[in-house]
Amino acid sequence: MVLNTKEQLLKVETANPEKLVSYGNAVLNKTEKLVSTLVKPTETNYSLSISLKGLELQVFAVGPEASMKEIPQLSVNSTQMDIDLIQISLNNKGSAAVAFMSYSNMDNMLKPSFFNTTDNDTVKTMISTVVSATLPKTSDTRLTKPVNFTMKHIEETDPNGTLSCVYWKNTEWVVDGCSLVQTNSTHTVCSCVHLSTFALIMQTKPLAETDIYPFMEMLGTVLVSVGLVFLSLTLLTFTVCRRHLRMNNTPRINLCISLLLAHLIFLLTQNLITYIQPLEMLCAVLAGVLHFLFLSAFVWMLIEAVLLFISVKNLTKIRSKQKEVLGWKCLIIIGYVIPLVVVGVSVGLFPGGYGSKECWIKMDRDFIWSFVGPVSLILAVNVIIFVIITFNLRSVLAKLNNDNSHIKQTKKLVFKILVQSAILGCPWILGFFTEGNPVLEMVFLFLNSQQGTFIFLVYCVLNQEVREQYRKWASCCVSK
Incomplete structure (x- = not known):
């Protein structure tokens, strides 16, 4: 119902930035609450993946008797996340869970233009899907290590453009706590010290003579x-x-x-x-x-x-x-x-x-x-x-x-x-x-x-x- 509502919301008042932000926040919050219900107590570990129209998600949970030695890698919609869930579980009496979600049309609400920079004359383009990561039903959500995201480009990159790893903070995209580790023509690796909703935004200089291109x-x-x-x-x-x-x-x-x-x-x-x-x-x-x-x-x-x-x-x-x-x-x-x-x-x-x-x-x-x-x-x-x-x-x-x-x-x-x-x-x-x-x-x-x-x-x-x-x-x- 949440996903269907999101599709309908995109059709009304899309020109109003405040309403777009409100709709986007509502969809993020409700989706995260619904996904948290998928987390069940376990003694060892389990993984659950679901693919719906507009949303792909993966839930991974570990219990007190889990015998994991490597950091798990979660993958949704060509985006990978590396998170030290083992150490987080040790801080939570041996149990912890992570939910990783990918939204296919969230960029229509949380637009790349909501990324405020010192140079507002640049053209901003979102070149990755919007992803969210949370630690549902986990009391101590502090990260012991930065989380790495490997994001696939959904748009062609401009060699002269600037890439930024950003996360959604209430009403805008910001870069606090996120940094770009490496990039190539198809993928970019971002590292963040907290969990939230993330994306990859490219800034390019506007065409000097826009009238000549038509x-x-x-x-x-x-x-x-x-x-x-x-x-x-x-x-x-x-x-x-x-x-x-x-x-x-x-x-x-x-x-x-x-x-x-x-x-x-x-x-x-x-x-x-x-x-x-x-x-x-x-x-x-x-x-x-x-x-x-x-x-x-x-x-x-x-x-x-x-x-x-x-x-x-x-x-x-x-x-x-x-x-x-x-x-x-x-x-x-x-x-x-x-x-x-x-x-x-x-x-x-x-x-x-x-x-x-x-x-x-x-x-x-x-x-x-x-x-x-x-x-x-x-x-x-x-x-x-x-x-x-x-x-x-x-x-x-x-x-x-x-x-x-x-x-x-x-x-x-x-x-x-x-x-x-x-x-x-x-x-x-x-x-x-x-x-x-x-x-x-x-x-x-x-x-x-x-x-x-x-x-x-x-x-x-x-x-x-x-x-x-x-x-x-x-x-x-x-x-x-």
């Missing part, structure tokens, strides 16, 4: 949508002109397909995130699919870079026919099997690695390197290949005469080289430096959302074979 979100949606249009036009052009093109367009076609599907799923996921996020399985599946599609796109960028390098290695003219080094079937296997293997190995090593709050890869156990690692390797190779290609073309340009036609071809080639760097994914390197820099973030967003646009410009608009084919169709339409 703009960035809207800009991202528009740019990705434009990129999707040009990816579709590129695929349509390659399909219609496939018999009239002498170059091997397999890498570009599959690069467009991977980017089209990845950007489309990403756009739909981010715009429907409030509906998708509660569906954990769907969120994880979408994250895995996005992982595969983006990795596949990068593999196709690498294949495109290698084939481009081969086509200009012994270049003697501005424009040359690209020889097919590998059959399209071999390219298909390389382009899709490699990312599939990476995703499969990642799932096998860390099954719970997909499904963050953005429906992307979780940061736990540095799982993000299953994406960043292969991408960094491909980018490094592509940059090296691009530099070599640029030097090869430079030597070709040096041999050209300075007449107007050759100057015009030179300008066109320079433009193609710059755009080609974006097609090969080189601007993705900016992603390592965009944090906290809105200008770089906008440049990164523009260049990488428009890969389809750049492919369309270079291989459709500026492709002489495609233009000749469109002229023929236009002349046929006019004559008819």
Whole structure:
């Protein structure tokens, strides 16, 4: 009844902080009293665990004849507590009991904003479940040793944020008597010299220009949508002109397909995130699919870079026919099997690695390197290949005469080289430096959302074979 009442209370007057505090205190007090009734006299020891909607609890009791030599570890909802119950029992004629509780939605009442600090401009986020620990039916509740809590993070931590181990004191969260022992990307160990209701709160600096981020979100949606249009036009052009093109367009076609599907799923996921996020399985599946599609796109960028390098290695003219080094079937296997293997190995090593709050890869156990690692390797190779290609073309340009036609071809080639760097994914390197820099973030967003646009410009608009084919169709339409 208490838990059901708590769910109802969350629906009324949630904007009133005083009532939220009152409701929270009432739920804590009543729950602790109810849990104390679970403690029964024992001669040795016993443990009892109960899991309800919104509450998980474990009760552990020892009696005069208990033969325990190690400090017991209690665990509820991925949070562990180490308490020296043996010594406490010796102070209570050989008997003592501890109750450990975890509340799933208590942060809706005892909000992290109730944590008052000297710097009230920080953004406070609760990154653990709220837990309570009591010593029911124990007369002497003094702790002989500090109690350690190992709390699992329920939100991704900010490297620049500040973590605080806090406990609830009547109307606010405070840190008195609690300290942070150690932390990593997934867990934090807190040590407290008293029992109470505890949580882990992260403080981060507010975004310097909050007005720019809604703009960035809207800009991202528009740019990705434009990129999707040009990816579709590129695929349509390659399909219609496939018999009239002498170059091997397999890498570009599959690069467009991977980017089209990845950007489309990403756009739909981010715009429907409030509906998708509660569906954990769907969120994880979408994250895995996005992982595969983006990795596949990068593999196709690498294949495109290698084939481009081969086509200009012994270049003697501005424009040359690209020889097919590998059959399209071999390219298909390389382009899709490699990312599939990476995703499969990642799932096998860390099954719970997909499904963050953005429906992307979780940061736990540095799982993000299953994406960043292969991408960094491909980018490094592509940059090296691009530099070599640029030097090869430079030597070709040096041999050209300075007449107007050759100057015009030179300008066109320079433009193609710059755009080609974006097609090969080189601007993705900016992603390592965009944090906290809105200008770089906008440049990164523009260049990488428009890969389809750049492919369309270079291989459709500026492709002489495609233009000749469109002229023929236009002349046929006019004559008819």
